Amino acid sequence: MEFTKGHGTGNDFVILPDPDGALDLTPELVAAICDRRRGLGGDGVLRVVRAAKHTDGAALAGEAEWFMDYWNSDGSFAEMCGNGARVFVRYLLANGLVVPSGEALPVATRAGVVRARVEGDAIAVEMQRPRLYGASAAALGGLTLPGTAVDVGNPHLVCSVPAGLDLAGLDLTRAPDIDPAVFPAGVNVEFTTAGAPVSGVDAHVLMRVHERGSAETLSCGTGACAVAAVALRDADQETGTVAVDVPGGRLTVTVTPDSCWLSGPALLVATGELTLPPLT
């Protein structure tokens, strides 16, 4: 079957066109495709399916033609993927599946319909406004770091790394320990520290992430939104623009009274033919 590979700030996805929902995608198949040695490799899979043809998208078919069926690299589902949505829109545009009209382009997801617009080389997606809902902590390598639980359609825990501790030195080769009572469905854990001032933004933070279902990735769009919301709260601001530097590049997050725009590069890098099932 045909595939396209794409990424947004190094968060990479295998894109599978399946307009009529005919593909029997299973957790095992997704994990095999995302395997970086035996498969194509990716942080996740984006299946491009008509909303009307997918059980999780059918109720949204009146608002958006296309449903982003997002899967993590371990074969689990997630409600939302910010970088995935941006790459998904790049794919729709590149393949003539949506017509740019000057209006924001709707995409159905498990977290509802998001809207996207092209901003020069970047794709911006209007996400739900991050909701900060409590305190928790993550433990790794003998450290316990306090953090804030944030809902961006999917769950996040944003932990500030204290001055004197090297963000780049954190060992994210294994998942941080989290409180399953707070996060019964697991959580994406972001580690942040302040960056040097950048003109034109209200705050600048550096971020690394250990994603639920995908391990450490070079970037996480929903994570950047969560981190931006926490940075603004810490600056006593309800709204504002935050530059979030991730290992794969820079994302810009603008929080308004009722929404959150995530912007950054979204690129398609390859197309080809995938032999299914690559399960051995």
Ligand SMILES: N[C@@H](CCC[C@H](N)C(=O)O)C(=O)O
């Ligand atoms: N990388 C994504 C988030 C993908 C989903 C996440 N791993 C989860 O399970 O919630 C992004 O860019 O937002």
